Amino acid sequence: MTELRKRGGGGGDPDSTDNISDKEADVDDRLGTDGECDGDSKADTPDVPLSTADTDNTPQYLNKALEGLPPRWKNYWIRGVLSLAMISGFFLIIYMGPVALILIVMTVQIKCFQEIITIGYRVYHSYELPWFRTLSWYFLICVNYFFYGETLADYFGALVQREEPLQFLSRYHRFISFALYLAGFCMFVLSLVKKHYRLQFYMFAWTHVTLLIVVTQSHLVIQNLFEGKIWFIVPISIVICNDIMAYLFGFFFGRTPLIKLSPKKTWEGFIGGYFATVIFGFILAYLLSQFQYFVCPVGFNSETNSFTVECEPSDIFVMQEYRLPAGLQNILSWKTVNLYPFQIHSVFLSSFGSLIGPFGGFFASGFKRAFKIKDFANTIPGHGGIMDRFDCQYLMATFTHVYIASFIRGPNPSKVLQQLLMLQPEQQLGIFHTLHSHLRERGMLPPAPAAQAE
Amino acid sequence: MTELRHRGAETPIQTQPSEDKGSDSELKVEKDGASDGESKVDSGGPEVPVPADDTPEVLNKALSGLSSRWKNWWVRGILTLAMISFFFLIIYLGPIVLMMIVLCVQIKCFQEIITIGYSVYHSYHLPWFRTLSWYFLLCVNYFFYGETVTDYFFSLVQREEPLRILSKYHRFISFALYLTGFCMFVLSLVKKHYRLQFYMFGWTHVTLLIVVTQSHLIIHNLFEGMIWFIVPISCVICNDIMAYMFGFFFGRTPLIKLSPKKTWEGFIGGLFSTIVFGIMLSYVMSGWRYFVCPVEFNNDSNRFQVDCEPSELFQLQDYSLPAVLASFTGWTTVRLYPFQIHSIALSSFASIMGPFGGFFASGFKRAFKIKDFANTIPGHGGIMDRFDCQYLMATFVNVYIASFIRGPNPSKVIQQLLALRIDQQLNIFNSLKAHLTEKGFLPALEEVAA
Numbered sequence A: 001m002t003e004l005r006k007r008g009g010g011g012g013d014p015d016s017t018d019n020i021s022d023k024e025a026d027v028d029d030r031l032g033t034d035g036e037c038d039g040d041s042k043a044d045t046p047d048v049p050l051s052t053a054d055t056d057n058t059p060q061y062l063n064k065a066l067e068g069l070p071p072r073w074k075n076y077w078i079r080g081v082l083s084l085a086m087i088s089g090f091f092l093i094i095y096m097g098p099v100a101l102i103l104i105v106m107t108v109q110i111k112c113f114q115e116i117i118t119i120g121y122r123v124y125h126s127y128e129l130p131w132f133r134t135l136s137w138y139f140l141i142c143v144n145y146f147f148y149g150e151t152l153a154d155y156f157g158a159l160v161q162r163e164e165p166l167q168f169l170s171r172y173h174r175f176i177s178f179a180l181y182l183a184g185f186c187m188f189v190l191s192l193v194k195k196h197y198r199l200q201f202y203m204f205a206w207t208h209v210t211l212l213i214v215v216t217q218s219h220l221v222i223q224n225l226f227e228g229k230i231w232f233i234v235p236i237s238i239v240i241c242n243d244i245m246a247y248l249f250g251f252f253f254g255r256t257p258l259i260k261l262s263p264k265k266t267w268e269g270f271i272g273g274y275f276a277t278v279i280f281g282f283i284l285a286y287l288l289s290q291f292q293y294f295v296c297p298v299g300f301n302s303e304t305n306s307f308t309v310e311c312e313p314s315d316i317f318v319m320q321e322y323r324l325p326a327g328l329q330n331i332l333s334w335k336t337v338n339l340y341p342f343q344i345h346s347v348f349l350s351s352f353g354s355l356i357g358p359f360g361g362f363f364a365s366g367f368k369r370a371f372k373i374k375d376f377a378n379t380i381p382g383h384g385g386i387m388d389r390f391d392c393q394y395l396m397a398t399f400t401h402v403y404i405a406s407f408i409r410g411p412n413p414s415k416v417l418q419q420l421l422m423l424q425p426e427q428q429l430g431i432f433h434t435l436h437s438h439l440r441e442r443g444m445l446p447p448a449p450a451a452q453a454e
Numbered sequence B: 001m002t003e004l005r006h007r008g009a010e011t012p013i014q015t016q017p018s019e020d021k022g023s024d025s026e027l028k029v030e031k032d033g034a035s036d037g038e039s040k041v042d043s044g045g046p047e048v049p050v051p052a053d054d055t056p057e058v059l060n061k062a063l064s065g066l067s068s069r070w071k072n073w074w075v076r077g078i079l080t081l082a083m084i085s086f087f088f089l090i091i092y093l094g095p096i097v098l099m100m101i102v103l104c105v106q107i108k109c110f111q112e113i114i115t116i117g118y119s120v121y122h123s124y125h126l127p128w129f130r131t132l133s134w135y136f137l138l139c140v141n142y143f144f145y146g147e148t149v150t151d152y153f154f155s156l157v158q159r160e161e162p163l164r165i166l167s168k169y170h171r172f173i174s175f176a177l178y179l180t181g182f183c184m185f186v187l188s189l190v191k192k193h194y195r196l197q198f199y200m201f202g203w204t205h206v207t208l209l210i211v212v213t214q215s216h217l218i219i220h221n222l223f224e225g226m227i228w229f230i231v232p233i234s235c236v237i238c239n240d241i242m243a244y245m246f247g248f249f250f251g252r253t254p255l256i257k258l259s260p261k262k263t264w265e266g267f268i269g270g271l272f273s274t275i276v277f278g279i280m281l282s283y284v285m286s287g288w289r290y291f292v293c294p295v296e297f298n299n300d301s302n303r304f305q306v307d308c309e310p311s312e313l314f315q316l317q318d319y320s321l322p323a324v325l326a327s328f329t330g331w332t333t334v335r336l337y338p339f340q341i342h343s344i345a346l347s348s349f350a351s352i353m354g355p356f357g358g359f360f361a362s363g364f365k366r367a368f369k370i371k372d373f374a375n376t377i378p379g380h381g382g383i384m385d386r387f388d389c390q391y392l393m394a395t396f397v398n399v400y401i402a403s404f405i406r407g408p409n410p411s412k413v414i415q416q417l418l419a420l421r422i423d424q425q426l427n428i429f430n431s432l433k434a435h436l437t438e439k440g441f442l443p444a445l446e447e448v449a450a
Helices: A002-007 A060-065 A071-096 A098-123 A132-155 A157-162 A164-171 A173-190 A194-227 A230-253 A267-288 A326-332 A341-355 A357-370 A386-408 A413-422 A425-442 B002-007 B057-062 B068-093 B095-121 B129-152 B154-159 B161-168 B170-187 B191-224 B227-250 B264-285 B323-329 B338-352 B354-367 B383-405 B410-419 B422-439
Strands: A257-259 A262-266 A299-301 A306-308 A320-323 A336-339 B254-256 B259-263 B296-298 B303-305 B317-320 B333-336
Touching: A071 A098, A071 A230, A098 A132, A098 A194, A132 A164, A132 A173, A132 A194, A164 A173, A173 B354, A173 B383, A194 A230, A194 A386, A194 B191, A194 B354, A230 A262, A230 A267, A230 A341, A230 A357, A230 A386, A257 A267, A262 A267, A262 A357, A267 A341, A336 A341, A341 A357, A341 A386, A357 A386, A357 B170, A357 B191, A386 B170, A413 B410, A413 B422, A425 B410, A425 B422, B068 B095, B068 B227, B095 B129, B095 B191, B129 B154, B129 B161, B129 B170, B129 B191, B154 B161, B161 B170, B191 B227, B191 B383, B227 B259, B227 B264, B227 B338, B227 B354, B227 B383, B254 B264, B259 B264, B259 B354, B264 B338, B333 B338, B338 B354, B338 B383, B354 B383, B410 B422
Parallel strands: none
Antiparallel strands: A257 A262, A299 A306, A320 A336, B254 B259, B296 B303, B317 B333
């Protein structure tokens, strides 16, 4: 690995210790397989101490297996093997069910947080600041407690109401979360040390921005998951497919550079990736829409204390006939076509993943250029850190969540009922009458002989 | 003004941006002990514009006879009275004006903090960045105000067709607007300025997080009833003033290294006097519907109204005193509004935690070597200087209300109900009916066939 990284860095001039201005990035010789995240190839940056990302930690057995090949092919093989390993891992955890998925999401979130915070420490030479590591992890725990508490209270309402301590925790959830956060805030203020004010404020802000990005979006991923596994699998697969397809199209046909920020991206790769991803999304949606296991919202069965995915599939997962527009009719000589409505939604998801998703990658590239790091970390040999693989996913998760909230579903009925029961009785009565007249208007209730006087 | 600020600044100190020197001793006389700041004017630090003396001419003329120290006292005193009178005026003017004022304060605070960021990073001439910061402010405000308007003015929104569409797809529209800004940011990255641009991006987002979310919590509190807006703010102001007074007359033991002028005597004296003040103020205000009723929008008259049956919190109740106090004061019971008991919690928070917001702002100003956030208010600094303790308070009040006082907002529940599918509505109708019948609020009715 290190041979490749230095190959382009031979002619690099040593960096001056000017924190403010960036030097021009060297031409990246490293072959980016999943063309997401280009980075500098110089390893000598006095500002940021050598990270572990620059040392070769490919496992020994892989090294032995591939020692016969030249370095370039070795790189290909490692990236290929790891890509296959990651995709198989993806299938495995889908098979294992919702609880495993939630745990995996949480693990990924913690690792991403740790990677970004570590970069912050190195940038600001603040590894030895008193308290600060403790405080960063404490804030992570607080924010996770807040979000997971809200999720649990929403989706497992019945379970929560049954257990007395859980009921108490859920009723005062916001207050408890706020109190925990405040404790951290006060600890921060009390930990301010005379000569390190600015550093401490920087790290405070860095922690909060990281929490904003990493934690909120991992929770959106989990909320998407609860809508139905298909809303978790399809967006992630779309982003992965776009990575791979854009790279392949760029490799074979690439000519025109796309953006100065990532010199290895090309317009041909971008457009080819877009069309390939739309088709892939279309086909994947068709395949998955047939199975209740993917399509049903994840529910919690109070009696058996386990997750159930059994339901009547909603309208978007029921095959419907669509008339083709006249132009396509002539070409294909079909009048109508049978589609799942979800396939049409998948076109929108794919378009977003291909057109806007890459901006997440450019953002991460810019970030790495700004702080002169090659990869976020070196967790995955050949691919860098977890953040490197997930940087495009974040925008996608948020988009999917907003899409679902706006176009697909209404509010969660059990949550509405829960809120109803918390109101004052007079308010409940008021709502009762409103609902009564509304349903009667719609014809769902027989007209009552006389209005109930209250 | 400038005389005082320079008084401690005889020796210019060379500093590097990344290292903080210790703070010099305070020489500026504090009126409202909320925000301490350094009194040295750095020549080596970032070029934060040194506030020039911009006390209005009229004040200068009126006070030209006094010595500079007394002149400072008078300027601060007059401005304090002016701000308090202004506070009463806008309360009188009603909810809409209050919302506008909150919005203006928020914009000004945002501008002050962003300007500091520009000065710190010498990034005033970065391409696009000023536009982008304001654009993000607009997006986040659109998102929050849209949610508030949809929640509280549900009937109005349902009536007007364009508003209805905007409200149905509100999250999507807000997200699309934000994404546009995000993409513009990525496209605006310039080769030699990556780090600066990321810093400013992060700075903008943290500022938005602090300033905008909390101004919206203030507005939510306002809609619960103006008393939930007035009492917390008054408690914080009272704590400032009382802590200063107690510190001035009795202060001896320093409280925290970060603000050398704060003393334990001021802190504790401020706590007790704020609690007493809070109890008295809530007693006075709980009698008036204007303050106590939730702000509602009347569809027919298209106006805000504050007319309602006061909830139990605002009705006098008898409390029996514990034995100790009973023998002490000779009363067996005392008549209180329950709200007065809540006000003790609010005052305690304002006195104990509010100052931490002030310390945070002090630390921030020390870190970035600025004296005040800006020079908007003569004698007091910028708007942020006056509002730094309010932010924690606003969040606390909102969380307090949500946890201990009220349940969910009924109109929001209706809104969600009507958005459900019809069979889900029917299920909920039947559940609600069973619940109400069980509790005895409905006479037993025939079971409606689902």
